[in-house]
Amino acid sequence: MAAAYVALVHGPVVNKHGAPITTAVTGLNVHDIARTVATYGARRYYLVTPLEAQRRLVTRITAHWREGHGAAYNTTRRDALALVHVAATLDDAVADIAAREGQPPRLVATSARRPDGVAPVSYLRLREALKAGGPPVLLVFGTGWGLAPEALGRADALLPPIHGPGPYNHLAVRAAVAVVLDRLLGEDDPGPGA
Amino acid sequence: MAAAYVALVHGPVVNKHGAPITTAVTGLNVHDIARTVATYGARRYYLVTPLEAQRRLVTRITAHWREGHGAAYNTTRRDALALVHVAATLDDAVADIAAREGQPPRLVATSARRPDGVAPVSYLRLREALKAGGPPVLLVFGTGWGLAPEALGRADALLPPIHGPGPYNHLAVRAAVAVVLDRLLGEDDPGPGA
Numbered sequence: 001m002a003a004a005y006v007a008l009v010h011g012p013v014v015n016k017h018g019a020p021i022t023t024a025v026t027g028l029n030v031h032d033i034a035r036t037v038a039t040y041g042a043r044r045y046y047l048v049t050p051l052e053a054q055r056r057l058v059t060r061i062t063a064h065w066r067e068g069h070g071a072a073y074n075t076t077r078r079d080a081l082a083l084v085h086v087a088a089t090l091d092d093a094v095a096d097i098a099a100r101e102g103q104p105p106r107l108v109a110t111s112a113r114r115p116d117g118v119a120p121v122s123y124l125r126l127r128e129a130l131k132a133g134g135p136p137v138l139l140v141f142g143t144g145w146g147l148a149p150e151a152l153g154r155a156d157a158l159l160p161p162i163h164g165p166g167p168y169n170h171l172a173v174r175a176a177v178a179v180v181l182d183r184l185l186g187e188d189d190p191g192p193g194a
Numbered sequence: 195m196a197a198a199y200v201a202l203v204h205g206p207v208v209n210k211h212g213a214p215i216t217t218a219v220t221g222l223n224v225h226d227i228a229r230t231v232a233t234y235g236a237r238r239y240y241l242v243t244p245l246e247a248q249r250r251l252v253t254r255i256t257a258h259w260r261e262g263h264g265a266a267y268n269t270t271r272r273d274a275l276a277l278v279h280v281a282a283t284l285d286d287a288v289a290d291i292a293a294r295e296g297q298p299p300r301l302v303a304t305s306a307r308r309p310d311g312v313a314p315v316s317y318l319r320l321r322e323a324l325k326a327g328g329p330p331v332l333l334v335f336g337t338g339w340g341l342a343p344e345a346l347g348r349a350d351a352l353l354p355p356i357h358g359p360g361p362y363n364h365l366a367v368r369a370a371v372a373v374v375l376d377r378l379l380g381e382d383d384p385g386p387g388a
Contacts, residue, residue: 001359028222031366032366032368032369035364035365035366035369036365036366036369038362038364039356039357039358039360039362039363039364039365040358040359041358041359041360041362076362076364077364079362080362080364162233162376162380163233163380163381164233164234164235164375164376164379164380164381165195165234165235165379165381166233166235168232168233168235168270168273168274169233170229170232170233170270170271170274171229171230171233171372172225172226172229172230172368174226174366174368174369175226175229175230175368175369175371175372176372177369178365178369178370178372178373179372179373179376179380181358182356182358182373182376182377183376185358185359186356186357186358186373187357187358187359
């Protein structure tokens with residue numbers, strides 16, 4: 001099994017008009033996505049933000065649950081938050097993974113739209129590639145209205161938007177991370193009647 | 195396609211010691227799950243709580259986004275929150291669905307554990323049953339540490355817990371709803387290379 005990593009990018013992302021912004025870290029995205037990352041066996045979860053004060057905030061939240069009163073109160077939360085790391089840029093996250101794994105990760109971006117210029121990869125093909133081993137994979141998610149072009153341009157491949165039966169696709173990023181990890185790393189369906 | 199509905203039960207559920215409790219509604223579970231329900235084409239999303247003040251709170255949140263300033267600011271949020279309804283009990287939600295659909299729904303419960311006494315159904319089999327049409331299905335999720343035995347006892351079938359490759363399975367209920375709806379109602383994978 002290839003090592004999978006998750007990055008949630010707070011900057012550079014775009015706002016609803018496509019202009020570059022930096023979003024605020026929300027505590028909920030720290031907790032929910034850490035629990036999802038732990039459930040699906042991804043190795044680390046990077047909160048990427050250029051703002052140093054925001055990185056300190058994340059470190060304070062995780063310290064409470066990793067070492068403080070929270071660790072004794074809720075051990076499953078502690079285990080999930082142990083996977084949380086901060087990074088100033090996507091490049092810093094990539095460098096951290098390369099140092100741990102001995103090779104740089106393949107960057108796979110996600111988008112609720114279908115931006116041009118990045119090679120598409122299907123969920124099934126990436127699932128099979130992960131199962132077959134090989135280089136680590138960094139799954140990159142954007143906050144706000146999605147990754148800025150410069151972040152998308154760094155990606156080696158792009159997963160298709162998540163759709164149900166209709167045109168509405170406005171999942172919370174927390175929900176999108178869960179669906180993507182389930183599609184890529186969830187256990188195989190045991191089959192009818194199981 | 196059979197009509198799918200979602201219920202998030204705040205009481206009766208159990209706490210970490212298995213004792214019956216009623217949990218508080220959190221605004222985030224209103225928003226996130228409404229967006230997931232809209233994305234996957236489920237018909238209605240019931241917040242089930244025996245507390246009248248909590249039901250009024252939900253109605254106030256949804257009114258802001260359905261009619262107030264929020265509706266103009268964020269139309270996709272409005273469309274999602276239009277699917278939100280409150281119910282005092284699971285039976286009230288069942289009665290509402292029966293009145294809309296002309297027949298009562300099949301109740302399918304979810305659990306992070308594997309409680310005894312409810313017939314199991316696999317994701318694949320339920321996905322096929324939904325696709326084949328037939329009676330409506332109400333997917334029932336619990337808050338806290340899960341549905342109380344009396345709520346589980348009402349269910350016609352039980353979906354297996356969501357697992358990744360390891361033993362950790364402590365998804366936020368918001369994430370679990372997204373994964374379950376994707377497994378049951380997500381578009382078919384277009385296949386490798388798509």
